[in-house]
Amino acid sequence: MRPEIAAKVGTAAGQFTASKGADKLMDAKLKAQFAASFPEAALKNVKWYPAVPAGLEEIEGRVLDRIKAAN
Secondary structure: OOHHHHHHHHHHHOOOOOOOOHHHHOOHHHHHHHHHHOOHHHHHOOOOOOOOOOOHHHHHHHHHHHHHHHO
16 A cells, blocks of 8 residues: 555554555654554564465365365
8 A cells, every 4th residue: 555545544543554654644643652652672573474375275274174084
């Protein structure tokens, strides 16, 4: 999502957004709340994980069904 749109949506919802660059466009009150909640050291320690590719959960389900059937 474009940062300017994400900032508008986040501000309207009263929530912060993870959209890159939107932090500079967010409401000052939300920015202050975010900064108080998540110090820089905590953000640097976040373990980011990629999104699950489409279809992967379906494949996992089929594999688990085969394993259960084999037992």
